[in-house]
Amino acid sequence: MSNTMEKRLQKELMKLVSEPPAGVTFDSESADSKLTLWKVKVVGAKDTLYDGESFILQFKFTPKYPFESPQVIFIGPNIPVHPHIYSNGHICLSILTDDWSPALSVQAVCLSIVSMLSSCKKKVRPPDNVVYVSTCSKNPKKTNWYYHDDSQS
Amino acid sequence: MDASTEAENLDQKIMDQMELIRKEIEESVPLLSHKEDIASLAKEYPPDDAIYQGKIRSLYSSYRWIRRTRRDGNCFYRAFGISLMEMLKQNPDEYHRVYKVIEESKDRLIELGYQAFIIEDFHQTVLTLLKNVRKDDCTNDELVEWFNDRDLSNYFVVYFRLLTSAHLKTNAEFFENFIDGYQSVKDFCSYEVEPIGKESDHIHAIALTGFLNTAIEIVYLNHTDDDLSKHRFPEHSAPQFTLLYRPGHYDVLYK
Numbered sequence: 001m002s003n004t005m006e007k008r009l010q011k012e013l014m015k016l017v018s019e020p021p022a023g024v025t026f027d028s029e030s031a032d033s034k035l036t037l038w039k040v041k042v043v044g045a046k047d048t049l050y051d052g053e054s055f056i057l058q059f060k061f062t063p064k065y066p067f068e069s070p071q072v073i074f075i076g077p078n079i080p081v082h083p084h085i086y087s088n089g090h091i092c093l094s095i096l097t098d099d100w101s102p103a104l105s106v107q108a109v110c111l112s113i114v115s116m117l118s119s120c121k122k123k124v125r126p127p128d129n130v131v132y133v134s135t136c137s138k139n140p141k142k143t144n145w146y147y148h149d150d151s152q153s
Numbered sequence: 154m155d156a157s158t159e160a161e162n163l164d165q166k167i168m169d170q171m172e173l174i175r176k177e178i179e180e181s182v183p184l185l186s187h188k189e190d191i192a193s194l195a196k197e198y199p200p201d202d203a204i205y206q207g208k209i210r211s212l213y214s215s216y217r218w219i220r221r222t223r224r225d226g227n228c229f230y231r232a233f234g235i236s237l238m239e240m241l242k243q244n245p246d247e248y249h250r251v252y253k254v255i256e257e258s259k260d261r262l263i264e265l266g267y268q269a270f271i272i273e274d275f276h277q278t279v280l281t282l283l284k285n286v287r288k289d290d291c292t293n294d295e296l297v298e299w300f301n302d303r304d305l306s307n308y309f310v311v312y313f314r315l316l317t318s319a320h321l322k323t324n325a326e327f328f329e330n331f332i333d334g335y336q337s338v339k340d341f342c343s344y345e346v347e348p349i350g351k352e353s354d355h356i357h358a359i360a361l362t363g364f365l366n367t368a369i370e371i372v373y374l375n376h377t378d379d380d381l382s383k384h385r386f387p388e389h390s391a392p393q394f395t396l397l398y399r400p401g402h403y404d405v406l407y408k
Contacts (some may be wrong), residue, residue: 004304007274008274011270011271012270012271015268015270067307067311067349094344095343098348099343099344099348100348100349101311101314101343101347101348101349102275102307102311102349103267103268103271103272103275103311103314103315103347104271105268105271107268108268137165142164142165142168143164143168144164144167144168
């Protein structure tokens, strides 16, 4: 299984380096040697609420990837203030759990997150941010997410 | 604060419980069983349940064997997959036709916007399976074994889910009318077809048989007070194989 994962991640890595989606930069050096942990830089698009800001997305892959979704969170000092992003970096986005498909990719996840930021109309935290952040597991995939309609794009 | 901690613990408990159930099923039921006598179905229902026992008796007149699939949300694709391969093994003309459809399907998926470097592994795995099917020494047992290899089997499921999506998207204008609760056929595919483990319905069967131009029959066994109902996809076709549907689950039936 891990062979499957490595082969697939190797391809995705090359693709993300050579053809990153707009607003995304990836330095392959930031991935660990087994390719199970990646850090991807995301820059807020022009004329959006996040214009000029930059963020770091962390991808963690299990040996079951791509049949199991990657664990994706924002890390570092700047976590986007967004109605679906908690202040601990957890993201409420259904393709990261229930609606993940092996036909998606790191690229596709980055695109979804960039578009989620770009379409934001008001910079606020989720209404349950304080409670969630103080009680949740470190792994967002251990949360039984309830997805709001507008989180699907 | 207390209430929320409890809520969180409950969340975690539910997730852990679900994981445990999933593991138990995984350890006790193969992805695909060997053929079993159809009579084994009767034992699953109370002997005094006249509706189920009656319907099962009427199954006996047409079918002798059942092949069970694991209840993991992918049963439709695995039931369809093994039946398709068994049929193709017997039928060289159909084999060549379906092989060509699958071979060319990658380009259709790319035209629809799927990333070539992502889908090629899935495509290649299905083509390798098809090449094996054609070998003289390929036995049905080997095919069942193939579908019980979790990795290979999941590659197949992923690719056939994409083929289902492809047919829905190509004929979006028609299918738009049948996707309650979704804005577009594309959304429906992203949330109800492509993720592994999402259950299949009528619309998935119509789409997959439509893409491959195959004909199947699905026999419905449920607790309603009428005769056993049979549906053909497409309608009025001569079915190439038969699946058994019980609410939320598909198995394979054999004459």
